[in-house]
Amino acid sequence: MEHIAISVIVPIYNTKPYLAECIESxxxxxINVPIEVLLIDDGSTDGCGEVCDKYAARDERVRVIHQENQGLSAARNAGIDAAKGRYYSFIDSDDVVLPRFLQTLYDACEEHDAY
Structure with missing residues (x-):
């Protein structure tokens, strides 16, 4: 099994207009280390769950967790519980990250022996 360096946890609730751009980013x-992307569908009613499932079907790095709406903290905790990475990154589902965001995060964590 491949070692996952970073688990990217994306809590999602009714952000369909922004979601694809977020996931694409x-x-x-x-990045030169393995990542996984955990999309936590927190009971969205606007079709976000279907968007997440489409990404999971086409990219093996993506996993989806569907749950009843429990709020942001519960969604993040569900991601943490499922994460396999050494480090975690939380990205909001209506945000877009720059192309080297995760590499910069990883390099800083390794340089400073974060855990």
Missing amino acids: ILAQK
């Missing part, structure tokens, strides 16, 4: 990261 994560999947397009210029």
